Amino acid sequence: MIKIFTVLYCLFISIGLNAQTDEAILKNIYNTSLTNGKSYEWLNHLSNQIGSRLSGSLGAERAVAYTKEELEKLGLDKVWLQPVMVPRWVRGAKEYAYIETTPGKTNTINICALGGSVATPALGIKANIVEVKNFEELEALGKANIEGKIVFYNRPMQPDVMNTHDAYSEANNQRKKGAEEASKYGAVAVIVRSLNLRLDDLPHTGNMSYGDLPLEKRIPAAAISTNDAEVLSTMLQLDKNIKLYFKQNCKQLADVQSYNVIGEITGSQFPDEYMVVGGHLDSWDLGDGSHDDGAGVVQSMDVLRLLKEIGIKPKRSIRVVLFMNEENGKRGGIKYAEDAKTKKENHVFALESDSGGFTPRGFSFDCSDAQFNKITQWKPLFEPYMVHYFEKGGSGADIDYLKNNTNVLVGLFPDSQRYFDYHHAGNDTFDAINKRELELGAATMTALVYLFDKYGVK
Amino acid sequence: MIKIFTVLYCLFISIGLNAQTDEAILKNIYNTSLTNGKSYEWLNHLSNQIGSRLSGSLGAERAVAYTKEELEKLGLDKVWLQPVMVPRWVRGAKEYAYIETTPGKTNTINICALGGSVATPALGIKANIVEVKNFEELEALGKANIEGKIVFYNRPMQPDVMNTHDAYSEANNQRKKGAEEASKYGAVAVIVRSLNLRLDDLPHTGNMSYGDLPLEKRIPAAAISTNDAEVLSTMLQLDKNIKLYFKQNCKQLADVQSYNVIGEITGSQFPDEYMVVGGHLDSWDLGDGSHDDGAGVVQSMDVLRLLKEIGIKPKRSIRVVLFMNEENGKRGGIKYAEDAKTKKENHVFALESDSGGFTPRGFSFDCSDAQFNKITQWKPLFEPYMVHYFEKGGSGADIDYLKNNTNVLVGLFPDSQRYFDYHHAGNDTFDAINKRELELGAATMTALVYLFDKYGVK
Structure with a gap:
């Protein structure tokens, strides 16, 4: 009896949904996310109970376990971990730095080691400084003016660029x-100089590479806060002979086992066509990674939850993929794409949220012109939610490895004005998240996934 | 000789500007605002050196003097104060409130007097509570259930509304x-219940009115934080007999002299056609009014500064009007419109910024359909700045008094998701302002003023 009611109920839901216009379903998606979303609650746990999640850290391990457990509660068709070896870089004791104007007269400044950097010698480094804006200036100065010194890169992000990601x-x-x-x-x-459009005291970390440099040529690299970059530059103009001292204690350890976390709703009509929605589970270690990319993680999880909550049964297989190691290696993205290739899985669509949890403004589409033109026809459906920005461009660092000639890759584009105030810095914490903005992003992603699944875009 | 050079230089600038496309001029406006804006510096002073500016307060007086002085530095054609009498309501000592479950067992809660409210008796009020969602419920309960009690209004702002101003x-x-x-x-x-979409501990004040109630019928009114509203509602469900105690010390004093602050660039071709750009100088007293409406004040001032900085010589007279007393009386707006009527000044356009200093999304236009259609043709010029929202609707509380059958009134529409987190509360402070977002708003206003002045819209 219960079974019959269940069948009837499902039939009713299904007929109900088919009868609804796309306008009505998008309204349902947005309303459900704003009144009954889970993103904010999940992010609260991820940020405040787990905290930072640098690849190979205990935080990353706990985040894998937590998100897998939460996905399992959603009643998806499959939830699993995809093993991936990740690099493990650790910061060690907090960095310390000062400017020395005359011997004994020092001025403490805020720095942090860049991800992947080597440490300084145990007693630190003290040397004269040469300031440059770019590699051309470096070349023009040449070895004679640089040898034995600390190079200070001080080219600010351009303020007069609308999309701060371009800056x-x-x-x-x-x-x-x-x-x-x-x-x-x-x-x-x-x-x-920290990649921050604002003047403040926070150093912003981020990945760096030594390319093919032999080990003995690898020199320590640190970020300096924008305020201190201004101070240092001014002091250098007053006296070229001042010195900078700094000490950092970071270390590259052996790779460790980690995982991508994956959940799937198997498609009812085209189970072999995969649509991915994702963000990256790892973060830098200074804040708790709420915007980068805790937001993308919980929004992606909420896409599958919202589809189920609303009673949308997708035709294609929808996967949420929480990628590991975007920040310093991209191993999760590479691994996922490799496995998909090995298994000949046909990934027709992938959407990544990795630009913060701010008010969504639209999407950036990496696809053919013909596909873009079809997708653009859905734009009016997004207008009531003020998600007007549909542009061709990049998608996301993790899903980029899935690129082929036929699929559609998409990046969620939230308002970008504040993003670099927090990016890779100690203030990328839960208090910088607005619940509604986060939920609007989850709804916007769900709406696009719903439309692509329904209509397909070849 | 200097004069000849000046003339030649002005001629050059003027030819230069005429030769530039509107696209190029808008780019210049945005770039100048983002690289060389004054809004943020002015707002820092207004918020952190002056602070809250409730009508009739010392802060309001100092804000009048400061903004007049700053406008005088800009080399406008005229700067003056327009006298206006304003009401003076004062909060007095901080409010105090608790819920009493059983005699002696109390639970402190966060409240603040609503603007215009009377005080409680000196020893406070303690009474049973009746919770309602709206006036219909009040009516249904009737005198029998309400008399002698404290009415607790607890209808939340609707979360599933995109434009939070509608909620x-x-x-x-x-x-x-x-x-x-x-x-x-x-x-x-x-x-x-505080008009706040977020759950937090801050009570939000705001104006209230007793209508035509005689003095002895005027009862104290206070706002309660959303968190405490939830607590109170839950406690009432558990026990209808709990009591609420509160004490507030506010007072309505005699009206005092204050001013609107006005600056003008006199038009070169149509000096008798006036275009107003403005915000309101007064604020509530709990925070420092950075978003409401310090942002609108400094953006409006920056519109005239940016026009001069870029070398745009308007055809029509452009006035910046910093209105006094928007929050609890609208006397400044009323006074400005009355004087304009008396002097038969032809106000063809007015633009108000009074929805916070967040990323601008567009404008709300109060004008005829024909005018709106003409203005909508400028929309593509705003697209590079993602200012896509052009809708018909209200404009601003202060400029609304200028409405006639021929003019165009406009409200700047910034992103609204976070606005009510701060609106009329203690956290409406300078740290909640993002410099770029504020500057983008000023540029967006300047761009619209430039286009309207250039083309006119009858």
Whole structure:
């Protein structure tokens, strides 16, 4: 008897949903997320009970266990862990740095080691400083002016760029390749202006690489807060002979076992067509990674929960993938794509949220023009929610490895103005999250997944 | 000689600007605001050096002097004060409230007097509580169930509304008319759930009115934080006989002299056509009014500064008007419109920023359909700045008095998701302001003023 009622009930739900317009279903998605979303509660736990989740850390391990457990509660068709070996870099004791104007007269500044950097010698490094804005200035100065010194990269993010991610892209070669380049001219260390559009006291970490430099050529690299970068620059203009001292204690340890966390609703009509929605589970270690990318993790989880909650039974298989190690290795994204290739899984769509939990403004689509034109026809459905921005562009660092000639990759595009105030810094914490903004993002992702699943876009 | 150069230079600037496309001028406006804006610096002073600016307070007086002085530095054609008498309501000593479950067992809660409320008796009020969601429930309960009790209005703002201002409008009759209505049934006081979409511990003040109630019928009205509203409601479900005690010390004093602050760039071709850009200088007393409406004040000032900075010489007269007393009387707005009428000034356009200093999303236009259609043609110019929202609707509380059949009134529409987290509460402070978001708002206002001045819209 119960079974008959269940069947009838499902039939009713199903007929009910088919009869509803897309407008009504999107309204249902947004209303449900705003009144009965789980994103904020999940993020509270992830941020405040678990905290930072750098690859290989206890936090990352606990985040894997927690999100798997929460996905299992949702009654998905499958939930599993995908093993992936990840690098393990540890910061060690807090960094310490000062500017020395005359011997004994020092001025403490705020720095942090860049991810992947080597430590300084145990007693630290003290040297004169040479300030540059870019690699061209470095080359022009040459070995004669750089050898034995600390190179100070001080090119600010451009303020007059609307999409702050573009300003980030323009400035981040200083952080990513600054040490490698400066080492070639005999620098003993590099200090990089934090990639932050705001003037404040927080150093922002982030990944860096030594490229092919041999071990003995690898020099310590640290970020300096924007306020201190301004101070240091001014002091250097007053006196070129001042020195900078810093000490950092970071270390690259052996790779450790970790996991991507995956959950799936198997498709009712096209179970072999996969749609992925995801974010990355790892974070940097200074804050608790609420915006980067706790937000993307919980929003992605909520996409599958909202579909179930509303009674949408997808035709295609929808997977939530919580990628490990986006920040310093991308091993999770690479592993997921490799496995998909090995198993010949047809991934027709992937959507990543990795730009913070702010008010959603739209999406960035990596697909063909024909596909983009079809998708753009859905834009009016998003207008009541003020999600107007549909542009061609990049998608997400983890899903990028799934790219082929036929699929559609998408990045959620939230308002970007505040993102770099928090990005990779100690203030990327739960209090910087607005519940409604987070929930609107989850709803926006769910709406796109619903439409793509319903109509398909070849 | 200097004069000739000046003339040639002005000619050059003028030719230069005419030769530039609107796209280029808008780009110049946004870039200048983001790299060389004054809004943030002005707001820092207004918020952190002056602080709250309730009508009739010392803060309001100092804000008048400061903004006048700053406008005078800009080299406008005229700067003046427009006298206006304003009401003076003072909070007095901080409020105190608790829930009493059994005699002697109390639970302190966070409340604040609503603006315009009378005080409690010196020893406070203690009474049983009756919870309602709206005036219909009040009526259904009737005098028998209400007399001698404290009415607790507890209808939350609706979370599933995209524009949070709509949710505010739906809920705010509890605050505005709650005391007047409850008094009719013999209530001894009212406690109103704060108009806040978030659950937190901050009570949100705001104006209320007793309508035509005689003095002896005026009962004290206070706001309770959303967290405490939830607690109180739960406790009432457990035990209808609990009591609420509160004490507040507010007082309505005699009206005092205050001012609107006005600056003008006189139009080169149509000096008798006035365009107003403004915000309100007064604020509530709990925070420092950074979002409400310090942001609107400094953005409006920056519109005139940016026009001058970029070398735009308007055809029409552009006035910045910093209105006094929007929060509890609207006397500044009324006075400005009365004077304009007396002097037969033709106000063709007015733009108010009074919805916080968040990322601008567009404008709300109060004008004819024909005018709206013309203005909508400018929308593509705003698209690079993601200011897509052009809708017909209300404008601003102060400029609304200028409404006639031919002019265009406009409200800046910033992202609204976070606004009511701060609105009229103790956390409406400078640290909740993002510099870029504030500057984007100023640029967006400047761009619309530039286009309207250039093309006119009859």
